[in-house]
Amino acid sequence: MGSLTRANAARAASKGAAAPKPNTTKGQQLGEVSLAEKLKYEFDKSMAAGPIALVGWLSLVTFIVILFAATLLALTRLGPDGGFNFFEAAWQSLMRTMDAGTMGGDSGWPFRFLTLFVTLMGILVFSALISIISAGLDSALEALRKGRSRVLEADHTVILNWSPSIFDIISELVVANESRKKPRIVIMANKDKVEMEDEIADKVSDLKNTRIICRSGDPTDLFDLSLINAQTCRSIIVVSPEGAEDPDSQVIKTVLALTNDPKRRDERYRIAAELRDAKNAEVARIVGGDEVQLVLADDLIARIVVQSSRQAGLSAVYSELLDFDGCEIYTTELEELVGVTYGDAVMGYEDSALIGLRYADGRVKMNPPMDQVIVAGTRAIIIAEDDEAIKLTPMPDDAVEPTAIRKRKAVRRTAERTLIIGWNRRGPMIAHELSKYVKPGSVLTVAGDIPDFEAEILSMPMGSKNMKVEARRIDTSHAASLEALEPLSYDSVMVLGYSDHMEAQSADTRTLITLLHLRKLSERLGEHISVVSEMIDIRNRELAEVTRADDFVVSNKLVSLMLAQASENEYLSAIFDDLLDEDGSEIYMRPVGDYVDLALPLSFYTIAAAARQRGETAIGYRRKRTDGDDDGRNMGGVVVNPSKSEMLEYLPEDRVIVLAED
Structure with a gap:
């Protein structure tokens, strides 16, 4: 009690006392700064x-x-x-x-x-x-x-992002650039510049007159995009980035950055962009508008695998149409065709092949009706070696042999049994696409050995009710397990790589083992097995040749070809959308003997005329190769856009390549 009284008294006394002087050192620490x-x-x-x-x-x-x-x-x-x-x-x-x-x-x-x-x-x-x-x-x-300096090139091709397909894209652009003066390819990716240059030097053997310029940066960043000088470029290719968790979102953001850059040019860009999932296509088209052509990689491969499984050798036709090294697809407006029917125009080219029309409203129609009259503003879609070869040539009076043309015979199709060995993300698309082509009662059997395999197979949506799906869990690299599937009982066999669960080389190795087992089984039983295989890396194609499969669809190669061609031809994506759509005209390979009499040598004019009578457009043939015969390009005897006046003898095993509705 006494201590509290003394404390209160002290506080009262302090109120009347003078305030203490501030500490000088503390004041300097709080606000004052010395000259030093x-x-x-x-x-x-x-x-x-x-x-x-x-x-x-x-x-x-x-x-x-x-x-x-x-x-x-x-x-x-x-x-x-x-x-x-x-x-x-x-x-x-x-x-x-x-x-x-x-x-x-x-x-x-x-x-x-x-x-x-x-x-x-x-x-x-x-x-x-x-x-x-x-x-x-x-x-x-x-x-x-x-690689952080700004590129000062003009009329160059830009490639954004990094993936294994970039080497095939560069190789194709090098061929396309041979006739150009000082061509340049500028590459930007989230990768070290020296590493990019070293990989390109290792995997692209001959750059000819093309120079490669690499830059490190984020293609979705506006500042980094300014380094590639897109304002003066010729075309832009956006590939699906390697190792990204959501590659499609990266591609869409890149397209968004290009088209909405405040410093962008007034002239429209020519952009070819790769997407994996077709569900993202609508968003990408909204972002890119008419400046972007979308290459739906998985959808493209799935459709070509399905069509190749039904017609062996078809992948070579698509490769030829997409390869700069052979014939290419051109779109050109020819005033000479105005007022002419499509059927007459088809016969008007000797060294090139008219295959479709692009109308003024932007629609593309491959193999339109033969009696359709071509109007002004319509562009012709033509296969030719180069644009200089596109010219109308009068057809000789004796070019067509009418007596050799055969009438069409009705073909009755039956239910089919198809076997898929192996599985990846393209599997559901392949099954969905296949169901649209087969007759009711068809069966698809899928054999694989990945987690949750059966549940995924049985829950897949189909394009029609014509096909039933069943799953078999087996070791696809084991010979006895493959033999137990009885592959000879199926009309066709597709071998897919485990690309979602293995590296590219490992997946291709597993595919090669499966193909070798199928080959030995076929030789032992003395019967042919129709096999179409998906390969990931083009370098494994030569190794796969020893398995004697009927056809190989090289995934990365076809996607690369498509991107490279789309960067040069702004209508290519729409053309292939129509070609690969079951509702339009597709590419078919049919016996030549169904069209013409094989007793005498015939010109391709006669074959083209026979196809025209059926409402089809003939674009080439596939001839049986003799021992030692090598076309040098792994085309398997396929010739697209032959000279129509050349006289050839055909065998019953030979095929004519046509565009037809069914």
């Missing part, structure tokens, strides 16, 4: 400016040393012959800072000590200067190595 701190702070800021600031400080130190020495020498008259005046002393001091050997002939100890001081300061300054210059050069070289 200010100078140190300004020095730190100047040093943060980089090598230029360092050179400035060294120059200032050198100037102060020379000024001090010159003033002292001028006042004391130290030195030979009665000393120097101020300007001569300044010059002598400057020479000693730059060259230590200058002081070798000095005399007099006071003069020697002064010049020694100047020389030592010069050594210190110039050593630091050399270090700064060396560091600056290293920094500049590192910046060049990182």
Whole structure:
């Protein structure tokens, strides 16, 4: 109680007392800044400016040393012959800072000590200067190595993102660029510039007259995109990035950045973009508008695998249409065709093949009705070796042999049994596409050994009710397990790679093992098994040839070809959408003997006329290859766009390649 009274009294007394003086040291810590701190702070800021600031400080130190020495020498008259005046002393001091050997002939100890001081300061300054210059050069070289400088090219092709398909894209563009002057390909990806250059040098053997320029950066970032100079480019290819968790979103963001860049050009871009999931196509089209052509990679491969499984050798036809090394698809507006029916126009080209029309409203129709009259504004879709070969040529009077043309026979189709060995993300698309072509009662059996395999197979949506699906869980690399499937009982067999669960090379190796087992089984039983296989890497195609499969669909290669062609032809995506759609005209390979009499040599004019009578467009043939016969391009005897006047003898095993509704 007494202590509380004393405390209260003390507080009361303190109210009347004078306030204590603030602590000076504490005040400086809270708000006041000393001159030394200010100078140190300004020095730190100047040093943060980089090598230029360092050179400035060294120059200032050198100037102060020379000024001090010159003033002292001028006042004391130290030195030979009665000393120097101020300007001569300044010059002598400057020479000693730059060259230590200058002081070798000095005399007099006071003069020697002064010049020694100047020389030592010069050594210190110039050593630091050399270090700064060396560091600056290293920094500049590192910046060049990182690929962060702006590209100043024009009319170049830009490739954004990095994937295994990029090497095939480059190879195709190199062929396309042979006739161009100083062609350039600029590549930007989230990858080290030197690594990109090394990989390209290893995997692309001959760049011919094309130069590759690599830049490191994020293709979805507007600043990084400014490095590739897209405003002056010829075309842009956006590939699906390797290793990305959601590659389609990266592609869509890249297209969005290109088309909505505030600094973009007024002229429309020509963009070819790769998407994996067709569900993302609508968003990509909204983002890119009419500037983007979408290549739906998985959808493209699935459709070609299905069609090749039903017609062996068909993948070679698609490769030929997409390969710059052979015939290509051109779209051109020809005034000579206005007022002519499509059927007559088909027969009007000897060294090129008219295959469809692109109308003024943007629609594409492959193999339109033969009696359709071509109107102004319609563009012709033509297969030719180059654009100079596209010209109308009068058909000779005796070009067609009418008596050799056979009438069409009705073909009754039956239910089919199909076997798929192996599985990946394209499997459901293949099954869905296949169900649209088969007759009721057809069966698809899928054999594989991946987790949750059966549940995924049985829950797949089908394109029609014509086909029943069943799953078999087996080791697809085991010969006895494959034999238990009885592959000879199926009309066709497809072998898919486990590309979602293995690296590309491992998946292709597993596919090769399966194909070899099927080949040995076929040889042992003495019966042919119709096999179409999906390969991932084109380099494994030659190894797969020993398995004697009927056809190979090389996934990465076909996607690369499509992207490269789409970058050069803005209508290509719409053309292939129509070609691969079951509702339009597709490519078929049918016996030549169903169209013409094989007793005598015939021109392709006669075959084209026979196809025209059926409402079909003939675009080539596949002839049986004899031993030792090699076309040099793994085309399997396929010839697209032959000369129509060439006379050839055909065998019953030969096929004519046509565009037809069914």
